[in-house]
Amino acid sequence: MTQPLVEIRNLSRIFRRDSVEVVALKDINLDIPEGDFLALMGPSGSGKTTLLNIIAGLDKPTSGVVRVGGIEVQRMNEDELAEWRNHHVGFVFQTFNLIPVLTAFENVELPLLLTGLSGQERREHVLTALKLVGLADRVDHYPRQLSGGQEQRVAIARAIVTDPTIILADEPTGNLDARSAEEILTLLQQLNEQLHKTIILVTHDPRAAHYAKHERHLEKGVLLPPGVTYTVEERA
């Protein structure tokens, strides 16, 4: 059997502030094979973002191991992590996080500036990525000139332009209306099915799960077994 792309072993994350301890993640074990599209669900505060951050090397686990493509993420220092993220991780945020003073083109080009590509090569990559998300005609628009859905598509183009190993999306539809949300989810599904991108999608949205291949639920820092859904208590 081939090695899973992401291996998480006995992962815990405890936040300590003064004397208060918050157990954000408790003894998580999870394998994600290459080419998977996993929807990670759970109520607010269940530890979804924390898990995603640890996989991306933006946060360190209190204990346990995260391996991505065989590399132990938590062992790298800040600079190694930065370079590793540039090559292997595409991140999509709930709030898009485009740089407001840069155009769509320039935003998508940003991660490529860290590669050795020539200006001409960068241009080709950027245009390909923007075409893929359906924004070939918005290349020179600034974020404020785009709709929320379009902004998120630019952000997705920025996440895929370096051809990363894995795409991590933290509630990418959280700030979008239903229609735009569906467009984004469809786009992610296409990236998975047609370009075989491995995607972890963190979401509250039960509809999102229909687009993913698998679905796992977190509750109070504990990863529930496959097929078990978290108890709906606080949601209206």
Added chain:
Amino acid sequence: MAIPLKYNFRSLFVRRVSTAMTVLSIALVVAVFVGVMALATGLEMALVTTGDPLNVLVRRRGSDSELSSFISREAFQAMRFLPGVQMNADGAPIASGEIVVVINLPKRGEQKGSNVTIRGVSPVGLALRPQLHIVEGRLFQPGLREVIVSRRISERFEHTSLGDRLRFGKGEWKVVGIFDAGNTAFDSEIWTDVNQLASDYHRESFSSVLLRATDEAAVKEIINRIENDRRYNLLAQPEVEYYEEQTKAAGPIKLLGMFIAIVMGIGACFAAMNTMYAAVTYRTREIATLRVLGFKRGSILLSFLTESLLLALIGGLIGCVLVLPIHGITTGTANWQTFSEIAFAFRITPELLLWGMSFAALMGLFGGIFPARQAARQSPAAALREG
């Protein structure tokens, strides 16, 4: 490749008001700094360019300047025939006995008066300063109460225009010419016939003597002979050196300039720091995003430092442009050695502008380093959570 410069440039324009205020404060500091330095440079240049390397100026030992010095006619005659003194075409030694007095004149448009140097010279004295030339009117005639006035003095003092009459000595003197002495100390003087001046002031002796040596070796020779002559107790010195010593007045002005600039500079540094801290806080999320995309801490530090530098250099550039028009404006100050007015022009040299820009850069770097460090150190995970 680093974070592109256009990112910093455009970001500065997003926060227009705060950027403009900081740019203005840095511009002001640079303008004041360059302005005061231009004053000092002008003063220095006015005096340093004075003198010919072959000229030897003789005055009484113990007197700071020509004004407080006296040399007997007998000593003058002895000096004229020292070996090494150059002869002119007529076979006469090139040596000029001169008298220097000071009169008080009212400044144009002001009640206040100031001391102005009057120099009595012979035709040889004129030949010794070939850089001096008449720009209006004519030369004074020996034996008449006539004077020529430097253009700078004429611009700044009453009764010194062509055709005006000046009262000093025993009566009225007519201004018959205006001269330009090529940015030397003589640009702050009024010249007349030495004999007429001597008779008006009952002077038996000269104030100073200027000699032209045949060559550089002769300069040393003449100085040695005069200084070793026990009869007269005189001090001989290359003319260039004498005027260089008088530039000491520029020292305190420079010091003052530096002091004002540093005090104001510290203020501007804080303005820059404030702007940059605000920028870092405002862009917390952007910084975190850049880190997520793979930019290292060093890149973030460099980017914000660059932004601060950019801010300061824009300020510096505006400051330089603001101060440029003062170049060439004539002003005056008291010469601390002679207690008379030195007229000179503000001099803004390319070197001075470079200093101004460097000073601006320094303010940018100091103002930017702490905010840039804060930007580089922030944790992306925490920043994204706060957003």
